[in-house]
Amino acid sequence: MTGALQNIHRMVKPGGKIAIISFAGEAFSPMAEIFVEQYKATGREMPPPSWKRLATKALISEQFKQAGINRVNIHLEPLGYTMTDPQMWWDVVWNAGWRIFLGQMAPPEVETFRVEHFRRIADVLGADGVWFNTEVLIAIADKYPGSAA
Numbered sequence: 258m259t260g261a262l263q264n265i266h267r268m269v270k271p272g273g274k275i276a277i278i279s280f281a282g283e284a285f286s287p288m289a290e291i292f293v294e295q296y297k298a299t300g301r302e303m304p305p306p307s308w309k310r311l312a313t314k315a316l317i318s319e320q321f322k323q324a325g326i327n328r329v330n331i332h333l334e335p336l337g338y339t340m341t342d343p344q345m346w347w348d349v350v351w352n353a354g355w356r357i358f359l360g361q362m363a364p365p366e367v368e369t370f371r372v373e374h375f376r377r378i379a380d381v382l383g384a385d386g387v388w389f390n391t392e393v394l395i396a397i398a399d400k401y402p403g404s405a406a
Contacts, residue, residue, distance in 0.1 A: 258310065262324035269400045275326065279311035281333060281392045288346045288389065289355075291377050295370065296358055303358060317396045329398040336393060341386035343378040347371065 265275055289306075296303055311317050314331045321329045340346060350356060359367050381387060 258320055259323045262320060262326065266324060266326055266398075266400060271400055273400050275398045275400060277311070277317070277396050279317065279394050279396075280306075280308045281394045282312055284308075284312075284390055284392055285349070286390045287381060287387065288340070288349070288378060291381065292350065292355060292374065295374055295377065299362070299366075299370070301358070301361060306354065311394070314394060317394055321396065321398060326398045326400075328401070329396050331394055331396045334393050334395055336391045337389050338391070339386045340389040341382060343375040343382065346378050346389070347375070 262275070262277075269275055293303055311320065314333070317331055318329060321327070350359070359370070362370060
């Protein structure tokens with residue numbers, strides 16, 4: 258990550274901006290925890306999501322600092338929506354990074370997993386749904402003339 262930021266910084270002209278966006282803290286809660294627990298119950302390992310390496314202002318600041326970029330402004334954008342149906346979560350699973358884990362299962366196992374997962378998610382949603390957290394951190398740094406990297 259540090260090397261990538263250094264490369265981006267090197268390519269940006271003086272006076273330009275470097276920006277990254279990462280999901281924050283408890284993004285995808287509470288559904289992600291349910292998915293991870295159920296997935297691990299299949300006996301498979303699951304690494305922590307890669308975005309967790311940038312899930313706080315402190316972690317982002319440290320990455321920029323290690324890349325030699327010292328002036329960065331980080332803003333939390335509290336995004337989310339009310340999730341009312343298990344299919345809404347399954348669409349997130351299927352169209353985002355979670356899908357790779359389902360790819361490690363045979364199609365009949367995926368279907369069994371999906372049916373049980375829908376049941377668990379429906380229990381959490383209840384009649385009124387729940388807030389689905391998709392907050393992001395937006396980090397923007399200016400490249401000043403003569404700045405390093």
